[in-house]
Amino acid sequence: MKTLITNAFVLDMVGNTANIEKKDILINDNIIEKIDKCIDKDIKIDEKINAKNMLVMPGLINTHTHLAMSIFRGYKGDKKLVDWLEKAIYPVEDKLQPEDIYWNSYLSCLEMIKSGTTTCNDMYFGMNKTIEAIQDTGLRAVVGWCIKDDSIKDKIEKTREYAKKYNHDKNSKIKIYVSADAPHTCNPETMKLCVDLAKELNTGLHMHLAETMSEERKIKSRYNKRSTEYLKDLDVFDIPVVLAHGIYISDSDIELLKNIKGGISHNPVSNCRLSSGICDVVKLRKNGINIGLGTDGIGSTSTMDMFEEMKTAAYLQKVITKKPDSILPYDILKMATIDGAKVLGLEKEIGTLEPGKKADMIFIKTETIHLCPDNEICSNIVYSANGADVDSVMVDGKLIMQNRKMININEKEVMRQVKKIAKRLL
Numbered sequence: 001m002k003t004l005i006t007n008a009f010v011l012d013m014v015g016n017t018a019n020i021e022k023k024d025i026l027i028n029d030n031i032i033e034k035i036d037k038c039i040d041k042d043i044k045i046d047e048k049i050n051a052k053n054m055l056v057m058p059g060l061i062n063t064h065t066h067l068a069m070s071i072f073r074g075y076k077g078d079k080k081l082v083d084w085l086e087k088a089i090y091p092v093e094d095k096l097q098p099e100d101i102y103w104n105s106y107l108s109c110l111e112m113i114k115s116g117t118t119t120c121n122d123m124y125f126g127m128n129k130t131i132e133a134i135q136d137t138g139l140r141a142v143v144g145w146c147i148k149d150d151s152i153k154d155k156i157e158k159t160r161e162y163a164k165k166y167n168h169d170k171n172s173k174i175k176i177y178v179s180a181d182a183p184h185t186c187n188p189e190t191m192k193l194c195v196d197l198a199k200e201l202n203t204g205l206h207m208h209l210a211e212t213m214s215e216e217r218k219i220k221s222r223y224n225k226r227s228t229e230y231l232k233d234l235d236v237f238d239i240p241v242v243l244a245h246g247i248y249i250s251d252s253d254i255e256l257l258k259n260i261k262g263g264i265s266h267n268p269v270s271n272c273r274l275s276s277g278i279c280d281v282v283k284l285r286k287n288g289i290n291i292g293l294g295t296d297g298i299g300s301t302s303t304m305d306m307f308e309e310m311k312t313a314a315y316l317q318k319v320i321t322k323k324p325d326s327i328l329p330y331d332i333l334k335m336a337t338i339d340g341a342k343v344l345g346l347e348k349e350i351g352t353l354e355p356g357k358k359a360d361m362i363f364i365k366t367e368t369i370h371l372c373p374d375n376e377i378c379s380n381i382v383y384s385a386n387g388a389d390v391d392s393v394m395v396d397g398k399l400i401m402q403n404r405k406m407i408n409i410n411e412k413e414v415m416r417q418v419k420k421i422a423k424r425l426l
């Protein structure tokens with residue numbers, strides 16, 4: 001099947017400076033075949049998409065989520081992480097049923113699509129239902145069962161079973177990573193099991209790292225090490241990693257992280273909301289550490305809108321460095337696209353618009369009051385746009401949202417289901 005997109009202003013995210021030109025995009029099934037000024041209109045086209053007044057760019061990549069946590073939006077917020085988890089979240093999580101996980105994940109998926117995200121990286125429990133929701137909404141995702149010191153066996157078996165099912169299928173939009181919750185909730189035996197499993201399955205490891213000072217203190221008192229040292233000594237950095245947060249990273253930690261495969265997922269809104277701290281993105285990037293953006297779960301971040309993360313990431317770096325040019329709009333857009341793809345080890349497939357890559361892209365309406373005039377388009381996207389400016393979303397060559405309408409999905413029914421679960425459990 002051939003799809004031709006015409007009249008688009010294409011921001012391909014290739015290279016170190018913004019390249020925006022009016023071009024056509026030819027897609028063959030799920031792969032971008034050609035991007036050119038004028039593609040021969042005589043070739044047989046099955047579907048034509050007129051992208052007049054649209055900016056077309058790679059789909060946004062959310063590198064750290066807990067999709068099933070949508071039910072906690074606004075619930076008992078304004079607390080520090082541990083207090084919030086122990087008092088508000090854990091007691092309810094114990095009661096979540098598989099169908100609850102499905103609908104809660106579904107709502108997060110819809111919110112992501114409606115704000116331009118095409119790929120996410122999720123960890124939680126009951127992930128078979130989250131995978132169903134991801135597949136039913138059409139997103140691409142990396143997924144893992146969150147392993148802690150308790151109930152390890154079942155999660156390891158599930159990870160192995162699903163990795164064998166999806167990781168060798170090059171057309172699968174689902175990829176399985178091993179997920180270890182965090183250094184302070186995974187003792188050396190658990191962490192080693194996770195590392196060995198990732199090696200056995202030839203996949204990566206997703207975990208939280210150095211999100212709060214209290215976690216760092218726990219690790220220090222137990223092992224007389226920093227979290228990063230603890231992981232290094234357990235051979236975690238021999239395999240590709242996605243490290244969520246990375247706030248309390250010292251200069252000696254940076255030396256250990258310099259050559260990791262994968263990278264850090266920066267979650268600025270969640271970090272602000274929980275008063276966790278600020279990741280020193282500028283310093284980490286200067287040291288060659290790859291940084292992507294993520295929302296975290298809705299309970300701590302409030303919204304899955306990656307435009308919020310882009311703005312907040314930019315503002316925080318300008319504030320902590322006191323240098324307005326410490327990070328530029330194009331750097332932020334890279335973090336939300338190609339650098340996020342590198343964090344997930346998917347840079348050969350997604351993250352830029354180039355021939356040979358998967359056709360994951362978003363169409364942003366540019367003829368709106370708050371994006372006028374377009375003196376500097378990347379600046380407009382990062383500082384002035386929001387998720388609702390995304391008009392259409394394509395994943396794997398298929399439009400899953402067009403003119404802000406989800407295709408074949410009853411949004412009202414999804415909201416009805418999640419409200420019912422919230423009423424029952426909260």
Ligand SMILES: [Zn+2]
Nearest residue numbers: 208244296297
């Ligand atoms: Zn998290």
